Amino acid sequence: MNPSSRPVLAAFLAAAVTPALHGQQARPLVERQKPIPVSTERHLFLDDELVEARAKVVRVMHRPVKQADPVLVGDQPWEKWTVYLFGSPSIHFDPVKRLYRMWYTACDVPVDHYFINYATSTDAVHWTKPLLHLQDFKGSKANNIVNQGRVFWINSTVILDERETNPERRYKSLSWDFAPAQAAETWPEGFYRPSASAEHKKGRPLGVSVAFSPDGLHWQPYEGNPVLMNTGDTHSVIGWDESYKKYVGYFRPSYAASGGIRVIGFSTSDDFIHWTPPEIILKPDAEDPISDEFYDMPVVKYQGSYIGFLWMYHNSPNPALVRSPTLAHVKGSQQALDTQLTYSRDGKSFIRVGNREPFLPVGAPGTWDQGWATVSDMIVRDQEIWLYYSGWGTRHNNDQEQLGKVVGGLRLMAAIGLAKLRLDGFASLHADDAEGIVQLRPIALRDQRHLRVNADTSRGMLAVELLDENHDPIAGFTRSDFEIM
Structure with missing residues (x-):
């Protein structure tokens, strides 16, 4: 997809990575949010600033x-x-x-x-x-x-x-x-x-x-x-x-x-x-x-x-x-x-x-x-x-x-x-035995041609789907279009 032709996106991640953690209910979706500009700096998921909703996923702090x-x-x-x-x-x-x-x-x-x-x-x-x-x-x-x-x-x-x-x-x-x-x-x-x-x-x-x-x-x-x-x-x-x-x-x-x-x-x-x-x-x-x-x-x-x-x-x-x-x-x-x-x-x-x-x-x-x-x-x-x-x-x-x-x-x-x-x-988002979902708020892409996620799938899998500003899957970038990791 050419990022300049569709600059406003939201990401949908589904993961079942680490077992034995209690899930969290998704927060209500907020329609038509103003897109958040995304830089090339990495997002650490230490807060929910970019997260619009998550279900059966918890944040876990990691000790050095x-x-x-x-x-x-x-x-x-x-x-x-x-x-x-x-x-x-x-x-x-x-x-x-x-x-x-x-x-x-x-x-x-x-x-x-x-x-x-x-x-x-x-x-x-x-x-x-x-x-x-x-x-x-x-x-x-x-x-x-x-x-x-x-x-x-x-x-x-x-x-x-x-x-x-x-x-x-x-x-x-x-x-x-x-x-x-x-x-x-x-x-x-x-x-x-x-x-x-x-x-x-x-x-x-x-x-x-x-x-x-x-x-x-x-x-x-x-x-x-x-x-x-x-x-x-x-x-x-x-x-x-x-x-x-x-x-x-x-x-x-x-x-x-x-x-x-x-x-x-x-x-x-x-x-x-x-x-x-x-x-x-x-x-x-x-x-x-x-x-x-x-x-x-x-x-x-x-x-x-x-x-x-x-x-x-x-x-x-x-x-x-x-x-x-x-x-x-x-x-x-x-x-x-x-x-x-x-x-x-x-x-x-x-x-x-x-x-x-x-x-x-x-x-x-x-x-x-x-x-x-x-x-x-x-x-x-x-x-x-x-x-x-x-x-x-x-x-x-x-x-x-x-x-x-x-x-x-x-x-x-x-x-x-x-x-x-x-x-x-410092921290990560963990799913339990069931499938967990993380939906991001709308983000604005400018010159970036890649969205990367750092995930451990050794005990599960990761699937990705891209949504438009109306929360509808983008043709060619639905969950079924991506290879399951």
Whole structure:
């Protein structure tokens, strides 16, 4: 069929692929819908935006498969307490050097300083920590530290900005750091926290800070830091988003703005320095346990949509207690963190995929990530999706002296792990033993001459039929005209 002569189509798929799943009744058909333009990007079926009706077909979320051991551990004196990824992006591929580059947060013991460290890899599995001789650690620069703040310079996200015309600002980062010393009374309530650190005791306010670099190694903090004061200490950034014609980031609004719990906020910037106040876009609702909070949500743009990795903080205090930022310190709390999968077409309106079940759960008791498993970044490699996550053997409010110790035969640590998923394999539509039907809404084809479907027919079959805008089969493209797969 010549696509230019019949640009408005609807697809009808019938499949009986995977047994033992309950079916879903078809939704009522909506006549004469406006056709949806279809690009060459792949549709992931994480929502029903293109689905007009489906019967005896359910959506199933697929969990990535964890690699048994972490890919990066804290084996240097300046990272003995913890190494982790916090937010995206954290990993880039350099096509010139043919290297994967990672920026991660680390801390020594006692916890009196955090660092941003740097590692490289040729295969994204085995990582090398080059001695950069850039930053001092206890009298020596023989380390892989690339940046450090006055006390805390943590949770960095790094982007390579291909649009940037200033070579000194090709690399940009957002981190959590102290602001310059100013009178505490000049800052809004809720931006201070107690610590054993002398700098903390001075009452210096906290905030999101920006740094620039020509190469990702030599960083210069922005002189006007912090650039955001009304956020918590977690964030991620997409970078420049062509859909918005702005830089897009996700921040945790202050407790004052969120009602005393951790939630997800959305912010944009024209220059990576001046950010809009974070708009709350996702927060726990009545279907969530009263103690659950949204710790962070790294977001990546993939196939034209937004994939979010929602960090679920299962605080689990006494259910009779009212939600409060102080609940994180209630003794006996579970305080585990795992990851749920979210999805959006516009970067703001997210749905939670998988019936709120963990996309990446914590490890079984006795494994290195038994207390914490939070996805921070993803790459596509070897026709797979590789997800890098922070794993901890302890819970959120752990006793810092526990990390590095052997408890019950297990060395408790915070490290960086890897989990793998088939390409585009976040979710799929499954039929049971009976024939399942998926009918798409009208779609508009322009230059495309092929419609492709990714299906597993090893335990069933797939049939296809094309319908016109009136839902009538198109002659020559009916179910009987196509070969059954």
